[in-house]
Amino acid sequence: MPLELYLDLHSQPCRSVFLFAKINTIPFEFKTVDLSAGEQYGEEFGKVSIIRKVPVLKDGDFILTESIAILQYLGAKHRTPDHWYPADLQKRALVDEFLSWQHTNIRTHGSKVFWFRGVLPAVTGAPVPKEKMDAAVEDLNASLKTFEDKFLQSRPFIIGDKISLADLVAIVEIMQPVGTGLDVFQGRPALSAWRDRIKKEISVEVFDEAHKVIMNVDTLPQTFENKGLPEFLKLRIQKMFN
Numbered sequence: 001m002p003l004e005l006y007l008d009l010h011s012q013p014c015r016s017v018f019l020f021a022k023i024n025t026i027p028f029e030f031k032t033v034d035l036s037a038g039e040q041y042g043e044e045f046g047k048v049s050i051i052r053k054v055p056v057l058k059d060g061d062f063i064l065t066e067s068i069a070i071l072q073y074l075g076a077k078h079r080t081p082d083h084w085y086p087a088d089l090q091k092r093a094l095v096d097e098f099l100s101w102q103h104t105n106i107r108t109h110g111s112k113v114f115w116f117r118g119v120l121p122a123v124t125g126a127p128v129p130k131e132k133m134d135a136a137v138e139d140l141n142a143s144l145k146t147f148e149d150k151f152l153q154s155r156p157f158i159i160g161d162k163i164s165l166a167d168l169v170a171i172v173e174i175m176q177p178v179g180t181g182l183d184v185f186q187g188r189p190a191l192s193a194w195r196d197r198i199k200k201e202i203s204v205e206v207f208d209e210a211h212k213v214i215m216n217v218d219t220l221p222q223t224f225e226n227k228g229l230p231e232f233l234k235l236r237i238q239k240m241f242n
Helices: 012-023 043-048 067-077 089-124 130-152 165-178 189-202 204-211 214-227 231-241
Strands: 003-007 028-032 056-059 062-065
Touching: 003 012, 012 067, 012 089, 012 165, 012 204, 056 067, 062 067, 067 165, 089 130, 089 165, 130 165, 130 189, 165 189, 165 214, 189 204
Parallel strands: 003 028
Antiparallel strands: 003 056, 056 062
């Protein structure tokens, strides 16, 4: 029986897990968890994970949460090529370094821009105040500069000539604000070339499949009009503006 992956491809970590499984032809059953409807707080999903976040991996009776742990588990179990998470101590440390850094940098700032440009206008019917938007974009730009200067430098990929988990996690995070129409690659030729190399490595078709949902955030207003605004989303919006 194939393992089960509980995913919503609006989520960056879910896309990284989805891409890794697809690229490495790991068989899995896609279990959709609609975050916009609050399905992660439903009774059925609660039986799978009390953490109530996606992605979740279910392999028989074994359940694993947290995208990085899931990526490493899939790589080890299915003996994926070494370049994804190298056995070489220093190369692996470079992967781990980026994975540790990105949570509070590219992920935090890219997600905030996504919310400010995509989600909040869709659910409130009004744009985010300019000063808040400008500050969010400035933080994102600072993270992208650090990414280029520190982690990418002049290398083809983060750890050198081969793609790794670090690149996979980085690209899904950087694509998040792109889904709102903000072209973060404009004026960044090194970043653009890196993105194109990743697409070539994993195939444009698979890349586009993973990002199809996020590139259609214009449908968010209709989504919330049809489903209503979940209580958890109302609370999150309040916290962002308090």
